Amino acid sequence: MPKILMLSDITGLGPDYHVGDEAMAEVAIERLGQLVGKENLILGCASPAKVPETYGIKAFAFYHTPDDVLREMRWKKPLSYLKAMATNLYQVLRCDKVVVCGGGNMTSVWTGVLEARLRLLRVANFFRKDIYLVSQTIGPYDENHRRHVDRVLKHAKWIGVRDLNFSHTQISKPVEFALDDACFLEKRHNDYTRGIGTKNAPFACVSMRKFGGMDDDDVLRVATVIEKALSSNNVNTVFIPHHAPRGTEGDIKLAHNIEHLWPANRFHLVDPIPLASSLKALTVDSQFVVSMRYHQLIFALSTGVPAVGIYVNEYTEAKLRGSFEALGLKPLVTSIDDVQQNLEPLISEALESRATFEAAALKVQGNARAISERPYRLLADVAEYAQPVASAKEDIKS
Numbered sequence: 001m002p003k004i005l006m007l008s009d010i011t012g013l014g015p016d017y018h019v020g021d022e023a024m025a026e027v028a029i030e031r032l033g034q035l036v037g038k039e040n041l042i043l044g045c046a047s048p049a050k051v052p053e054t055y056g057i058k059a060f061a062f063y064h065t066p067d068d069v070l071r072e073m074r075w076k077k078p079l080s081y082l083k084a085m086a087t088n089l090y091q092v093l094r095c096d097k098v099v100v101c102g103g104g105n106m107t108s109v110w111t112g113v114l115e116a117r118l119r120l121l122r123v124a125n126f127f128r129k130d131i132y133l134v135s136q137t138i139g140p141y142d143e144n145h146r147r148h149v150d151r152v153l154k155h156a157k158w159i160g161v162r163d164l165n166f167s168h169t170q171i172s173k174p175v176e177f178a179l180d181d182a183c184f185l186e187k188r189h190n191d192y193t194r195g196i197g198t199k200n201a202p203f204a205c206v207s208m209r210k211f212g213g214m215d216d217d218d219v220l221r222v223a224t225v226i227e228k229a230l231s232s233n234n235v236n237t238v239f240i241p242h243h244a245p246r247g248t249e250g251d252i253k254l255a256h257n258i259e260h261l262w263p264a265n266r267f268h269l270v271d272p273i274p275l276a277s278s279l280k281a282l283t284v285d286s287q288f289v290v291s292m293r294y295h296q297l298i299f300a301l302s303t304g305v306p307a308v309g310i311y312v313n314e315y316t317e318a319k320l321r322g323s324f325e326a327l328g329l330k331p332l333v334t335s336i337d338d339v340q341q342n343l344e345p346l347i348s349e350a351l352e353s354r355a356t357f358e359a360a361a362l363k364v365q366g367n368a369r370a371i372s373e374r375p376y377r378l379l380a381d382v383a384e385y386a387q388p389v390a391s392a393k394e395d396i397k398s
Helices: 019-036 051-055 067-076 078-094 108-126 143-152 191-200 216-232 250-261 276-284 294-301 314-325 339-352 354-365 367-380
Strands: 004-007 041-045 058-061 097-100 130-136 158-161 203-207 236-239 267-269 289-291 307-311 333-335
Touching (some): 004 019, 004 078, 019 041, 019 051, 019 276, 019 367, 041 051, 058 078, 067 078, 067 108, 078 108, 097 367, 108 130, 108 143, 130 367, 158 367, 191 236, 191 267, 191 276, 203 216, 203 294, 216 236, 216 250, 216 339, 250 267, 276 294, 289 294, 294 307, 294 314, 294 354, 307 314, 333 339, 354 367
Parallel strands (some): 004 041, 004 097, 041 058, 097 130, 203 236, 203 289, 236 267, 289 307, 307 333
């Protein structure tokens, strides 16, 4: 069996767990684990301590050091510099293939992540190791990064992207479209999430984030509209945070700042954040979803749960619209500026279109699944049209 080196921006279950990145990594790990065995996988990430416990694979520290900082380390911290270079060499020599797991970090926006990965991939190219990228949003790039990415990925065996209209414009090499890997994440309730669902039924799932130029007043205004809309539909609110640095910041801090808007016992914050697969199971039990978070929409749309997205700017609008369009659905989205007049009608439209959502989710089980699995089969040297890696029929809401 081939030995596969994986790169992903994850931490495993802990205070810095990021639901979207971990969801895609969980799918990649489970697929490759079934195909080649988890003993043949090793994952590089900045915080590897919890990865073996969470996912059952080996992990090593792969720091997202920008090129300019690394150059300074030659003189200021020569031992650290040599260790960083030796780690890339050692890990690449131990593997047969390299895969960059799903995410949106191959971009100039995240300079350290991009440049660190390109350095390792350059070593992989030198030793003729096969390179695969899966479930990516590629770019945007500055001109220097664009040239570098084109050189490094020129001989990549597979560049898989999750958007139809953007990533292919960012690099010269052709890309392959597939649904976001999190669409294929198997739902797995644990006692914690099952209890939340039972206690709060009937409920809708809500996810919010303080994006871009939003201020505290914007957050409260949007939350007020969401509370009113959910109350009008006579459902409780289960707030699903997707990222809470140090376990208390980010989405969890936001939730504590808005919970006073809800009547007593009508708002439940999921804290601590469980595995993404458990959050997907909780989503399936909901009546509908209202989300500013891309992957919360992915959890809903891939399982037939009616959903509405709220965006902040052009970038977030493109992502949220794309989550609907990838499954052939009308984008039921609104901006934070128009949320007051649009949210309730959009929720009504979503609920009236439940059968359409359920039909769209069935695509996840058909040809779209085979397309998504193709790079993993190539990584594992397995026949392309063999039995599906894992059944996901249970993911469709019944």
